[in-house]
Amino acid sequence: MVGDLGGERPPRYAALAGRVRRLVAEGRVPLGSRLPAERELAAALGLSRATVTAAYARLREDGWAVARQGSGTFAALPAGPDRGGWVPAPADGDVLDLAHAAPLGSPLVPVAFERALAELPRHLPGHGYHPAGLPDLRARIAERYTARGLPTTAEEVLVTAGSLHAVSIAFQLLLRRGSRLLVEQPTYPNALQAGLAAGARVVPAGLAPEDPAAGLAAAEEALAAVRPPVAYLMPDFQNPTGVLRGVAERERLAAALRRAGTTAVVDETLVDLGLDATPPPPLAAFGPGHVSVGTLSKSAWGGLRIGWLRADAALVRRLTAVAVRTTLSQPVLEQLAACAVLDELDVSLVGHRRVLRERRDVLVDELRRRLPAWSVPLPAGGLVLWCRLPSARSRALVAAAEPLGLRLAAGPLFGTGHALDDRLRLPWSQPPDVLRRAVELLVAADAAVGGGAPVAGPEEFRALPAGV
Template identity: 75%
Template sequence: MQTTSARRLAELVGDLAGHRPPRYAALAQRVRALVADGRVPLGTRLPAERDLAAALELSRATVTAAYARLREDGWATARQGAGTFAALPAGPHRGAWVPAPVDDGTIDLAHAAPSAPASVPAAFATALAELPRYLPQHGYHPAGLPDLRARIAERYTARGLQTTPEQVLVTAGALHGVTTALQTLLSRGQRLLVEQPTYPNALDAARGLGVRLLPTALDLDEPESWLGAAETALATVRPTAAYLMPDFSNPTGRLLDTAGRERLARALRRSGTRAVVDETFAELWLDAPPPPPLAAFGAGHVSVGSLSKTFWGGLRIGWVRAEEETIRALTAVALRSTMAGPVVEQLAACALLDQAGPALEEQRRALRERRGVLAHELRTRLPSWRVPEPAGGLVLWCGLPSARSRALVAAAEAHGLRLAPGPLFGTGHALDDRLRLPFTHPPEVLRHAAALLARADADVEHGSRPAHRPPPDPVV
């Protein structure tokens, strides 16, 4: 059982003197943020109330009230005689890495979660107008609304991968699709090849299934080296499956070109390994469209997509594209956790895909500007950092001058800036010299965030920390 001491948690929480009363709410918010970004892992036993109160120099009543707030909001659970444990709202004991509520002026640069464009409310208006013709029916569509499956299939065909509606399963977001695919393709103890770094929630889903991870290092300074490492791992270990992101990888932003996809597909075919390909960022190209999907270069692979990043995370609409036999197996697995997806959201997704061209072009225009703003601000304020600009996606994968990512996360929190430590995106303790920064916020927020980040970096550089968090800037 993992535990955290009162002294260590107090260090992570920091000084609460700058917060307005009630103090218990500020403490609960700090602990909630620590759980959300992984610094307090899920399932960790929190220190006893009396011990934490002494470490923070607070009253025990304040800590008791903070723990109660965490339990009420789902960020902690209590077990009689065992203590209080970190958890996620409405989630399993080990759950997804999700954004914490931002209700105090904090800028969240830990999660790449764009706000909804104007096309989303319009799509829901269209969906409500379409809903009456579905109401006389039972409303259950286990593999997804036929109209939505057809539209998704059309988009794959347009991207160079011939697809029929029967080759599509609609899911509750990309993570649901990835988890369903891993459950279908893998058994406990089997090997899953993954890129390092990669998406934290996919790693957590694999661990939850008892899968053994086979990390292959992905270094943006030597992108070709990953292909060589992957070929070697596939040939020697022959893992059952691979979880890959060839389209603007999260967090590195790396795009695998056509030659690389052909080479990777050959290696997968030789080893008998099936790929689960996360294409969440595939349509968020900013410089030029990517090559056809990896599945176009070799049969049997599973493609996963979503509207969460291209439009809005609140939609919870994703999909899996595979051969018909695989889709039937995936649907059977998905039915264990959900009978069917909501009809209104799927109708809204249909409306969004019908108008996707203009909406995506407008989003790409905004993201190009924001990418440039954040990269310029970082290079100006933090010249010792390496700040490559990806050709697509939503994030910058920055190289730090030293292993300071975890320390920087803690220092930034005191300045009202929420970050995700580099090691969160890997399978061990590496990547502390890396920091992922999304450019999803408006330019003025990104400029302010870069200024706060520079202050936090100076604190780490000089071994200091502000006594309390300053009031939030009005622009935020």
Template identity: 75%
Template sequence: METTSARALAALVGDLASDRPPRYAALAGRIRRLVADGRVPLGTRLPAERELATALALSRATVTAAYTRLREDGWATARQGAGTFAALPAGPHRGAWVPGPPDDGAVDLAHAAPAAPASVPAALAAALEELPRFLGSHGYHPAGLPDLRARVAARYTARGLPTAPEQVLVTNGALHGVSIGFAGLLGRGRRVLVEQPSYPNALQAARALGARVLPVALDPDEPAAWLDAAERALSAVRPAAAYLMPDFQNPTGVLLDASGRERLARALRRTGTPAVVDETFAELGLDTAAPAPLAAFGAGHLSVGTLSKVAWGGLRVGWVRAEADVVRRLTSVAVRTSMSGPVVEQLAACALLDGLDESLTALREQLRERRAVLTGELRQRLPEWRVPEPAGGLVLWCGLPSPRSRAVVAAAERLGLRLAAGPLFGTGHALDDRLRLPYTQPPDVLRRAVGLLARADAEATGAPPPADADEPQPVV
């Protein structure tokens, strides 16, 4: 059982003077963010109320009220005689790593979430024109609108994986699709092989089912070594499922080529391990296109896609592509928590898919520009950092000169810059020498963000602040 000391937690919480009153709510909010982004790991025992009050120079009543708020909201649990422990809220969003309020003044480089392009309002307008022909029915389509399923199937076919509409289940985004796939394959005590690092919310979705995560280290400098390790792990453990991102992997940016996909598919077939393949970044190749989906190299795998990164996350439209009988089973799983997706958003998704090739051309050009800005600024202002340039996707997986990701994130938050610490993307306490930085913000925001990041890194290491960095803008 891990315990965080009052002194350590107080250092992460920082000065509450700039937060809005009441003070107990501000303290609860700070601790909640620390749990959500992984700086305070789940299950960690929090300091005793009196000790934390002394460390923060607050009254014990304030800390008691903050702990009470955390327990009421599900971010902590109390065990009689043992203390208070970091937790995550129960329910459909258990384990969710979610963006903060969009209007709180902070620069968000924690989440790779592009703003909506002009094609989104146009698609919604087109959807409203189409809506009247659906209003005469009950409006429930548990597996998704037939028109949308047909368009998704056609896109898979064009990408090299022949697909019929009945092989598509429409979901409320990619995470919903991953969670449904896990629900159909995993259970308490069953193992799921994952890349290390990986997508935090998918790891939490597996853990919420009681599954045991089997991490296999993925080094972006030696991606071939991952295949060797994955083959050994599959043969030794024969996990119930695998969760994989072969397309510009999040967060490393690694792209698995066609020969690697063939080899991986053979290894999965030998052990009878179905894969839930997260294809969120599959169509975001900036320097090279991704090969055909992994399921084209071996049957039995679930392909999960979404419009969140190629259009807009606010639409909440994704899908799972699998064999027709699997889709029928997964539909019965999906309706337990969501009878059907919204009709208007699915109609908008149809319009977006009709024009996706054209909009992707513009999006890729925009992302190339922003990637160049972010890599250039980082290499200039933080020359000791290792700054790769992935061939696609939305993020950089930066290497820090020493394990200080958590400290940099804490310092950056005090300056009004929201980041995600490296350990959030893995299991245990690894990856504190890594930081994931998305290049989805406009160039001027990225330049300002790197200025703040340089100041945060200096603060984390005790170095003098860089003279050319932007002045800090505390969150109020």
């Protein structure tokens, strides 16, 4: 079943692990069945025992196998996104990484740090702790909200270590163990994790990008039926679908939230990346009491680790009290650099968007040309394509792509449970030649997993209706 590993990229153990993973993902090795003993498999494949031991160790680490003391190693499924975290993989020069949706660092960043270093001595006579953020940075962030149509003062801003930190702080304050949390399905996996870690019971509202109106109706219905205390929403180039909510949709959402008594945690991580459209004012401008979340990660650089949340001043004080339970303050130097980045951001975004638009178009054209059976959308902004595959085989595709040197994130990662295996998220943040090469490898991986024919797989891999 494993076949000849001669044509695979070394190391051998990784190639063997990849083959076994694919067999499990495709259902050809049933879940729970015992894998051959290491010695037997080594002899059958003409490999060293150490190679098979290392391959089994990799499978166990990744959740595709479990060891049972004294009885062997058994095929398993990795934990779904409701049980496991999404940890960015380390950069690996040999691997094309289409799992992460993160742009490369802006040239603005080193210049900003030079300015920050020059300003640092001015701050040294103070103790350096600013629990809600450096006043200058809070003021600049507030100005941006005001310019977007949501009048904001510095007291209504809390500086955080990125937007995920901000989401997590908001969830810690607003959720209790057992509280309902409405999320879009699909959604951003780490926010889902943050909600679960805060004890939430997740209520998914299906968001089919092909029919955004139906997604809006699903959110309205779920809000009315469940009246959750908190909803996590991304109206600005939703990750992963790219859906942008217009003014009328924001009005409807805000009205539904108000009727349900729900506080929205509105993740605006991708708001600066409008490629063919400019987002309307923030959702929080359409109804009071919501928490807006932002970051410089996608607009300048993820390595900067500066984000924020925006809410009314009393709520910001309570959110700050939660933040200081774990971190007393964000670093002064990074905050000074963030001030310098924000001063130049609008100019730099013009070029950033132009580059991203070109990359999006390359990826879309290549995919439509080389994989015509896939349904490839053209989102108006953000960083990712949410492709529909001809059958439920996203996990199998991920497993088939890895030994070819292409790292992908499978559709189910973005859902609750194991739904969405007929979807694949592909970011366009890499340069065009990398994207072209990645599509070539995708074509090979797609052919390896069935190239258009439905893949027979265990129940867990079939797409469940959105909302399950």
